[in-house]
Amino acid sequence: MLNLVNATKPTFYFIGVTTGQSSIMKLFPLWAKSLCIDAEIKGIDIDIHANREVYREVVTFLKNDPLSLGALVTTHKIDLYHAAKDLFDELDPYALLFGELSSISKRDGKLIGHAKDHISSGLAMEGFLPKDYWNKHKGDVLIMGAGGSAIAIVSNLIHDAKRNGMPSAIYVTNRSQSRLDSMQKIISEMSTDVPIQYLTVDEPFKNDKVLSKLKPYSLVINATGLGKDRPGSPLSNEALFPHNSLVWELNYRGDLLFMHQALSQKDTQSLYVEDGWIYFIHGWTQVISEVFQIQLNNEQFTEIERISSEFNQSKLSGK
Numbered sequence: 070m071l072n073l074v075n076a077t078k079p080t081f082y083f084i085g086v087t088t089g090q091s092s093i094m095k096l097f098p099l100w101a102k103s104l105c106i107d108a109e110i111k112g113i114d115i116d117i118h119a120n121r122e123v124y125r126e127v128v129t130f131l132k133n134d135p136l137s138l139g140a141l142v143t144t145h146k147i148d149l150y151h152a153a154k155d156l157f158d159e160l161d162p163y164a165l166l167f168g169e170l171s172s173i174s175k176r177d178g179k180l181i182g183h184a185k186d187h188i189s190s191g192l193a194m195e196g197f198l199p200k201d202y203w204n205k206h207k208g209d210v211l212i213m214g215a216g217g218s219a220i221a222i223v224s225n226l227i228h229d230a231k232r233n234g235m236p237s238a239i240y241v242t243n244r245s246q247s248r249l250d251s252m253q254k255i256i257s258e259m260s261t262d263v264p265i266q267y268l269t270v271d272e273p274f275k276n277d278k279v280l281s282k283l284k285p286y287s288l289v290i291n292a293t294g295l296g297k298d299r300p301g302s303p304l305s306n307e308a309l310f311p312h313n314s315l316v317w318e319l320n321y322r323g324d325l326l327f328m329h330q331a332l333s334q335k336d337t338q339s340l341y342v343e344d345g346w347i348y349f350i351h352g353w354t355q356v357i358s359e360v361f362q363i364q365l366n367n368e369q370f371t372e373i374e375r376i377s378s379e380f381n382q383s384k385l386s387g388k
Contacts, residue, residue: 075137079108081111086114086143087298100357104361125153132180138175142173147216159181170183181359208288209287215251222292223239238266239264241267241268283314285312291303295326298323302330309334315340346377346381
């Protein structure tokens with residue numbers, strides 16, 4: 070088990086795989102100062118697809134420890150939900166619909182779970198997806214990975230149809246058929262006329278083959294986690310991105326091989342390549358707002374972006 074120790078001061082947790090490597094461990098104190106939050110952050114590292122009792126131990130600890138205020142969950146969003154959903158006093162409608170949660174908070178003595186990816190991924194996409202993109206270009210979408218982020222992105226594409234239209238086709242690939250089946254069941258409950266193919270892919274060259282089917286002006290997304298907690302890419306180095314397409318690496322740290330594969334073709338294939346940095350900021354600020362019961366205004370969010378940008382530039386320069 071995890072040997073969790075009761076907090077001695079107000080504490081916010083990050084539940085992930087390699088939390089100590091995340092920029093949030095250094096960024097959160099800077100954000101907290103700016104937002105006048107009196108709390109520290111601690112990481113809880115859990116192996117991918119851990120035993121359900123591990124997830125239950127973590128949720129029980131958060132529920133019972135008075136100074137443990139809440140947590141952000143990455144990687145384990147679906148597994149934690151299914152293992153410990155009965156321990157929550159309230160689950161928001163999106164957590165119930167998507168079968169996952171990324172935010173754990175407390176309010177009036179109740180433990181509450183929220184799914185926030187549909188908000189954070191939607192805000193991140195708004196930053197780089199041109200208005201009316203699908204109506205103008207009729208491209209496709211390939212999402213590699215079928216976890217909570219992939220589900221949230223597809224739901225945003227469906228709900229954003231009035232602003233941007235819909236892609237001609239959506240392909241979702243994943244190593245696990247059970248995750249694909251679960252995602253298909255969730256998405257089928259939403260209204261959409263766009264054909265979605267769910268494909269079991271266990272080797273990078275098979276993702277290459279799906280990629281080769283895409284039209285120009287498509288959107289290609291790495292939602293696998295490969296390149297962050299685990300090295301590598303869902304594509305081989307022989308993969309060819311469709312011309313004039315958008316490429317979105319959901320990760321912002323790690324070897325980021327997928328992003329580098331896209332950048333190597335940026336000029337020849339006329340690609341726009343987006344990393345996961347803005348998605349990271351939106352994801353964290355959404356959960357922080359929930360846990361600390363604050364609503365960030367535009368001025369506060371702009372300041373968070375400034376602090377984060379300065380931190381990232383300092384990190385890149387080695388200072």
